[in-house]
Amino acid sequence: MRLVGVDIDATAITRIERGERRVRLNEAVALAQALQLELQELVMPDAGSLEEQLKRAVEVAQRAEVAATYWGEEARLARDRLVRIEQWMVRGKEAEDGVDQEA
Numbered sequence: 001m002r003l004v005g006v007d008i009d010a011t012a013i014t015r016i017e018r019g020e021r022r023v024r025l026n027e028a029v030a031l032a033q034a035l036q037l038e039l040q041e042l043v044m045p046d047a048g049s050l051e052e053q054l055k056r057a058v059e060v061a062q063r064a065e066v067a068a069t070y071w072g073e074e075a076r077l078a079r080d081r082l083v084r085i086e087q088w089m090v091r092g093k094e095a096e097d098g099v100d101q102e103a
Contacts, residue, residue, distance in 0.1 A: 006030035 006026055015021035023031075032042040040050070 008027055008030075012021060016023055028042060029039055032039045035042065
């Protein structure tokens with residue numbers, strides 16, 4: 001079989017269909033051209049247009065930014081709590097030491 005300048009024999013096609021052989025890039029390009037598809041549509045048929053993929057990528061990035069901001073604030077609050085606990089423990093230890101020295 002000849003696809004837009006690329007020869008692919010019937011056994012190669014059978015092996016590709018069975019998953020026993022990978023499709024070479026030049027074969028995928030030729031097949032996409034023969035089917036009048038963009039290579040991306042052939043390789044990732046559910047991906048949608050490049051514009052749709054970009055829109056989804058931006059949405060994911062925005063959600064990640066919101067999550068990072070939230071968790072960054074949570075981490076800051078946790079650090080603040082730990083500092084206060086540490087200060088409280090130090091004051092308690094100092095008070096304990098002062099009581100021990102007075103006795």
